[in-house]
Amino acid sequence: MNRPRRYPSDTSDTEWEITAPYITVRGTRAGADGRPVLYRPLRLNDWFGEQWLAAKRAAEQQVAAEWAAQFDMPLLEGPERALDWGERSRHQLMTAAHTALVVEGTWDEAAWAQLEEKARTVTRAGWWIDQRDAEGADLLELLNSAGEQDRGTENPFR
Incomplete structure (x- = not known):
């Protein structure tokens, strides 16, 4: 499915197919464009950093x-x-x-x-x-x- 680009910097469907496997996805809810909603994943380094500092x-x-x-x-x-x-x-x-x-x-x-x-x-x-x-x-x-x-x-x- 080809969708029109709203901005010149928008990711095309072809580009999205290449990059999507490398992006951490949390949840399965689809966004307005049908793609998964992305959240900042929990980073263990943040937790370990806080533990180390404490x-x-x-x-x-x-x-x-x-x-x-x-x-x-x-x-x-x-x-x-x-x-x-x-x-x-x-x-x-x-x-x-x-x-x-x-x-x-x-x-x-x-x-x-x-x-x-x-x-x-x-x-x-x-x-x-x-x-x-x-x-x-x-x-x-x-x-x-x-x-x-x-x-x-x-x-x-x-």
Whole structure:
């Protein structure tokens, strides 16, 4: 059956016969032109990608929580959905700073301990999330510029 082309880019019946076997078809309902209605097939890569990302975040969260407990970091404050993200961001920035300043830089452990104390005073999860793309070497400057709203109200004499 030859049908008239509405647009110059329309697929002819001959072209359709060649390409149709290579197109994934879901369902059997025919469209207005008698050809099958095509749907975007479920892609397992999408599902596996989401699963992979969830597993990666869970592993990062566990490492960040263990790190926070080991180095006596205070709990973060803020909206519930920002707490885990803030904790991961804090861990990533602190470890990047330690690498840049102590391991690869010229800081000694005493200077690092002072920076850790300053970091303990910033307990707003949103602050850590906002700094997530910062360079580790900039952490001291960032901590010095943190405002009162970023600092916790917890007793500083733990």
